[in-house]
Amino acid sequence: MIRCIARELKQRSRYLKNKRIDTIYFGGGTPSLLLHEELKLLKQVVCENFDVYQNVEITLESNPDDITEETLKMWKEIGINRLSIGLQSFKKEDLNWMNRAHTVVESMECVTLAQNAGFKNLSADLIYGLPDLTLGEWKAQLQQLIDLNVPHISAYCLTIEKNTAVHNWVSKGRFIPQTDEQQSKQFMELVEVLEANGYIQYEISNFSKPGLESRHNSNYWKGEWYLGVGPSAHSFNGDSRRWNVSNNQKYIDSINTEKEYYTSEKLSIHDRFNEKLLIGLRTNYGVNLEELSEIAELSDKFTKQCEGHIENGWAEREGDNLFLTKEGKLRADYIASDLFLEQ
Numbered sequence: 001m002i003r004c005i006a007r008e009l010k011q012r013s014r015y016l017k018n019k020r021i022d023t024i025y026f027g028g029g030t031p032s033l034l035l036h037e038e039l040k041l042l043k044q045v046v047c048e049n050f051d052v053y054q055n056v057e058i059t060l061e062s063n064p065d066d067i068t069e070e071t072l073k074m075w076k077e078i079g080i081n082r083l084s085i086g087l088q089s090f091k092k093e094d095l096n097w098m099n100r101a102h103t104v105v106e107s108m109e110c111v112t113l114a115q116n117a118g119f120k121n122l123s124a125d126l127i128y129g130l131p132d133l134t135l136g137e138w139k140a141q142l143q144q145l146i147d148l149n150v151p152h153i154s155a156y157c158l159t160i161e162k163n164t165a166v167h168n169w170v171s172k173g174r175f176i177p178q179t180d181e182q183q184s185k186q187f188m189e190l191v192e193v194l195e196a197n198g199y200i201q202y203e204i205s206n207f208s209k210p211g212l213e214s215r216h217n218s219n220y221w222k223g224e225w226y227l228g229v230g231p232s233a234h235s236f237n238g239d240s241r242r243w244n245v246s247n248n249q250k251y252i253d254s255i256n257t258e259k260e261y262y263t264s265e266k267l268s269i270h271d272r273f274n275e276k277l278l279i280g281l282r283t284n285y286g287v288n289l290e291e292l293s294e295i296a297e298l299s300d301k302f303t304k305q306c307e308g309h310i311e312n313g314w315a316e317r318e319g320d321n322l323f324l325t326k327e328g329k330l331r332a333d334y335i336a337s338d339l340f341l342e343q
Contacts, residue, residue: 001251001252004256005042009049012227015227015237017225019051022053024216025216026058028230028233029230031060031062032063036077039060039075039078039080059123059216060075060082063085063101064086064087065102065106067083068113069117073117081121084123085122085125088100089126089127089130089141090104090140091104091130094127094130097130097131098127121212122150122151123152124145124152124153125155126142126145127158129158129178129182130158130178131176131178143193146193151212152214153207156205187330202218202284204283223279230251231248232245232246240265241264243262270343273295274336276295277339278336281332281335288321289320289321289322290320291320296341306322306339313328315328
């Protein structure tokens with residue numbers, strides 16, 4: 001797998017058309033299991049085949065149980081300067097329900113270990129909307145991260161996708177999901193608690209201390225180009241998107257036999273408009289209406305719908321920027337779809 005990813009990187013060195021690389025992200029799976037030589041090789045291939053900024057942000061996603069003094073030292077030596085830790089919860093029952101390998105104690109200890117190893121740029125993930133999670137428990141979990149001085153927090157609401165084990169449990173009555181009202185209260189608590197403690201909600205699910213926003217994810221939300229390599233990886237170069245086959249063995253076999261291993265699509269005006277709108281509304285800087293109008297003319301219907309959301313208290317406008325209020329962020333998908341350019 002590592003050799004094939006390295007080969008794909010070399011094959012696609014022209015995909016970004018010589019744009020300089022300011023972020024590298026090891027994610028999508030469990031990259032914290034990779035050996036020193038494997039991570040070092042992948043970074044070396046990137047640096048040899050792309051124009052990389054000297055102060056590049058290099059993030060590694062890690063499970064708490066993979067974090068030790070030895071792995072932290074190794075990651076530092078390679079040049080990893082940002083860790084994203086999948087804590088998910090500080091509640092034992094939640095970790096068991098999600099079949100997570102780490103314990104609550106490991107969740108807390110791994111953060112301290114990383115900080116002691118010199119990792120100042122840390123991010124931790126939490127999930128709300130979990131079964132039986134009370135508002136008080138959720139607030140306490142947020143406070144634990146604040147007390148640990150984690151400068152970046154990503155908090156996601158539990159979503160139930162079809163054809164998953166959780167969806168099957170719901171259909172059989174083994175699991176009763178939280179109501180929209182319960183999830184909304186936990187979201188509002190999330191925003192209130194973190195903002196009161198100096199965090200900026202720069203995207204609906206992401207909060208950081210000033211200056212420690214994820215540069216990598218921010219590039220996605222700003223519509224910057226990106227290259228993704230490996231199974232299931234997506235790429236974007238301004239007017240087209242492509243994604244790799246998800247099956248590991250098919251990916252490896254295709255790379256080794258030089259067969260096509262991806263699907264691609266040319267983005268229509270409709271796609272570009274709606275994606276820019278959807279992504280922009282998720283951020284604290286919103287979507288620039290002048291930039292939207294450069295893709296497609298803003299109709300009278302669009303303008304009236306914007307005014308309606310502003311009157312409802314769900315959106316605000318400053319100059320050419322339209323952005324959502326706290327109440328609006330609860331309805332972000334609905335508002336975006338309401339403003340979508342129709343085909």
